[in-house]
Amino acid sequence: MVRVLLIVAAIAVLLSGASTLTLSRQLTGNADRQLSAIVDRLRAPGAGFQTADALLRGGQPIGTLYAAYVAGSGEEADSGRLASTRGPQVIKAALTDAVVAQLSQIDPNDGPTTIRLKGLGRYRVAGYPAVFNDNQQGTLVVGIPLSDTDRVLSRTVLVALSVSLLALIGAAVAVQEVVRRSLRPLNRVAATAQQVSQLKLDRGDVTLALRVPEADADPVSEVGRVGQAFNHMLDNVDRALAARQASETKLKQFIADASHELRNPLASIRGYAELTRRERDQLPRDTAYALGRVESEAERMSSLVEDLLLLARLDSGPAIEVGPVDATELLINAVSDARAAGPDHHWSLELGSLGQGNDPPPVVIGDRNRLYQAVVNLLANARTHTPAGTSVRAGLRVEGQEVVISVSDNGPGIPADVQGRVFERFSRGDDSRARNGDEARGSTGLGLAIVAAVAEAHHGLVRVWSVPGDTRFELRLPLAAAPDPT
Incomplete structure (x- = not known):
């Protein structure tokens, strides 16, 4: 677009300059012919010139001047300028010494020339050899003002610039419209x-149905080729997403089926292991220890299977019971249970002004058991992955139309490269937040994945921020609409 405008501007300048130059030459030619006509009218029937007064008669333009110089000495013989006319009467004005001196430099052999006379402006002047009436040889310099010519040229330049500007604006508008359409x-x-x-x-079952319209994907034009390539890319992405979804569906179905099949064998193992408790005192110590490990690992495996089944139900669609849930009561109960499960940690609960005065407690619509499990998992995650003596703070607040449940601790933190995948299933961090003692044997590695699945099922989300000494999880859930008092 800029290149086109520059070309249009250059053409406009060239045309304006050419027209102005042509007009200037024409007007200068007219002035030269006018000078010749004035000199011809002054010529006497003989070889000389008429008297000076004749120069100021005969319809010459106002401002016409002359100066006669005697040959050899260069002295001024006569000079004057037509100042104005009153009917047949003309008013002659004298020339200044500076103007007379300028005119004396005019050479008759140079032909007409343009000079700027002091105090008078631009003039077209010419010198002619002359024989005056007293037979004196000399030079007669005649000049006519170019003020009218300058005014015409100025107007012409102004008009040319205006036309060029309008042409440039029109070209800019036209180019902009063409570019906009293209x-x-x-x-x-x-x-x-x-x-x-x-x-x-x-995640989830994604159908990528968006495409560039066929009219914009015509390979005839460059833009059409871009649209066609974009559609081909979307087709490829759509096929890849469909393949990924099919693979995930098969894997989830396999996990769900395997979990169902494992429930009964695990229950049998736990039952038989529990039956041996009464006789373990009579068994060798190594055998009793082995049976105890079988029972504890069977319990852990059963917990893992239950978590997998829960995730499978949440993945398959609505698997929650919907009802009003008091978020304050939910968090208080969860923190109380966490304090009992982790007495070696320092627990605190921050509710602010919630539940005080006449303001109703924040309520969310969802499954009480699933929401409680999500909060318990956040608290258990802080307990499991931090050393004894760590301070864990649970908080509840309302932000706009969201209920925010936060769990933070001053433990070692989560590495930045791990934070993006802590909500994935069986996600593992590094040793800085390694599982502690018996907690390692009681955790399935699915706690935060369940939190994310429960949050998504309730149209909420869970986020994490972590630096050494400060890790914070936030569970955000939609705030239930307040009941109409009427």
């Missing part, structure tokens, strides 16, 4: 890309 298909391609970028493609 970019419309590209804008539609960009709009499609923007819509695709806003889709959640990282």
Whole structure:
């Protein structure tokens, strides 16, 4: 667009300059012919010139001047300028010494020339050899003002510049419209890309139905080739997402089926192991220890199976019972249980002004048991992955239309490269937040994955921030609408 405008501007300047130069030459030629006509009218029937007064008669333009110089001495013989006219009467004005001196430098052999006379402006002057009436040889310099010519040229330049400016503006508008029309298909391609970028493609059953319109995917034009390539890319991504979803569905179904099949054998193992408790005192110590380990590992395996089944139910669709849940009561009970389970940690609960005065406690709509399990898992995660003596703070607040449940601790923190996958199933961090003691044997590695699944099932989300000495999890859930008092 800039290149086109520069070309238009250059053409406009060239045309304006050419027209102005042509007009200037024409006007200068007219002035030269006018000078010749004035001199011809002054010529006497003989070889000489008429008297000076004749120069100021005969319809010469106002401002016409002359100066006669005697040959050899260069002295001024006569000079004057037509100042004005009153009917047949003319008013003659004398020339200044500076102007007379300028005119004396005019050479008759140079022809007409343009000079700027002091106090009078631009003049077209010419010198002619002359024989005056007293037979004196000399030079007669005649000049006519170029003020009218300058005014015409100024107006012409102004008109040319105005026309050039209008042409430039018109070209800019036309080019802008052409560019805008040519970019419309590209804008539609960009709009499609923007819509695709806003889709959640990282999980779940994703159908990528957005495409660039066929009219904008015609390979005849460059923009059409871009649209066609973009559609091919979307087709490829759609197939990849479908393959991923099919693979995930098969894997989840396998895990669910395997978990169902493992429940009964694990229950039998636990039952038989429990039956041996009464006779373990009579068994060798190593055998009794082995049976105890079988029982504890069977319990851990059963817990893992139950967690896998819960995730499978949450993945398969609505598996929650919906009802009003008092978030304050939920958090108080969860912290109380966590304090009993982890007496070697320092527990605190921050409710602020919630539940005080006449304001009703914050309520969310969802499954009480699942929400309670999510909060318990957050607290258990802090207990499991921090050393004894760590301070764990649980908080509850309302932000806009969300209930925010937070769990923070001053433990060693979560590495930055792990924070992005802590909510994945069986995610493991490094040794800085390694499992502690017996807690390691009681955890399945699915706690935070269950929290994320429960949050998603309730149209909420869970986030984490962590630096050494400060780790904070936030569970955000939609706030239930307040009941209408009427």
